[in-house]
Amino acid sequence: MPRLPHPTPEALRRDPLPLRGRTALVTGASRRGGIGHAVARRLAAHGASxxxxxxxxxxxxxxxxxxxxEDVIASVRQALADPEARVVAGxxxxxxxxxxxxxxxxxxxxxxGRLDVLVANHALSGSDGDLDTVDAAMLDAHWAVDARSVLLLVxxxxxxxxxxxxxTPGGRVVMMTSGQDIASGMPGEIAYALQKGALASVTRSLSTALAEHAVTVNTVNPGPVDTDYMTGEDYEAVAARFPAGRWGMPDDPARLIAWLATDEADWITGQVIDSEGGFRR
Structure with a gap:
């Protein structure tokens, strides 16, 4: 099919609600301090249910x-930009x-009756160890939640x-990884790093498998994000490793994920994308 070399001027004008009429499932969206909540608010602000x-x-x-x-739902509903869109939880x-x-x-x-966007944001926290302490139960627990469930969702x-x-347009899958392939990796969280690495590795295969359904598949590494799990001197030490002098906040990766859900990102698939604010590992 012939294509014009450049989009028309009309096509270049951005829709203020690029996800109007689209629908999304965001997993792991149970805390207002978490990335899932921030992603849901961004999608809602773009017009999605x-x-x-x-x-x-x-x-x-x-x-x-x-x-x-109830507070999480209310926060996302406050961000709804399309009066016909809705927020449901389960x-x-x-x-x-x-x-x-x-x-x-x-x-x-x-x-x-239609699901356009799947954001697999959930993960198991804790129940992990280094190479000396990790055991079969830890490995199985992280496999079940961090990898197996994501593949079954997809x-x-x-x-x-x-x-x-x-x-049918709008098909998007976004998975989450954790930079386990960068610099020194995550030697203190072997089970978690293993399963997140599996998602990064399978991204290209899934993108190929879903291409026939007009669905893009990408994985985002949000880097260190302040989701209320660290305080004190350790918190300040991590902040100092960002050029901006601050941690990533949940809305930082949420902006990227919301963009990947729009038609503007239609040509991006099979990628593992770092959103780390220049974090020095």
Missing amino acids: VYLHHHVPHDAAMPWGADRI PGDLADPEVPGALVDRAVDALG QAYARHRAALAPG
Whole structure:
């Protein structure tokens, strides 16, 4: 099909709501201090309807504690730019292999029968160790949540997109990694680094598999982001390694992820993209 060498002037004008009419599922969006919440707000501000996945028991067991889901939902709703868009939320323990497919089905139903954007942001915190202390239980726990569930989510999403009309626009998958392939890696979190590395490695394969359904697949490494898990001297030491003198904030990677969800990023697929603010490792 012949293409014009340059877009028309009309095509160059950016839609203030580039995701109007689109729908998104964001996993791990249960805390206002987290990246998932920031991503959901950005997508909503771009016009999308959003389904927020949460697993409160995980956060309740962590030092930062759980957030009230009602407050998370209210915060995302405040960012809604399209009056016809909506925000829905639901729980799910993604360590259960039956949950990823069921979660995609629930999101499809709640968002009007079509899911455009899948952001697999969830991860297991803790339950990890260095090479000397890591054990089979740690490896299995991280495999189940950080890698297996993501692949099962993508599988269910791909089956849904395959049932839509050929060439249906807006298909996007964004996964999350953690810079485990950069500099000295993550020697103190072997199980986590292993599974996040698996997602980075499978990005290209998934992008090829989903290309026939007009879906792009990319993975984002957000770098060190202040999600309330570090304080004191350690916090300041990490901040000093950024040229800007501050940590990344949840909205920093959220801006990139929201852009990847738009039509402007239609030509970007199969990539692992670092969003680290020049962090010196």
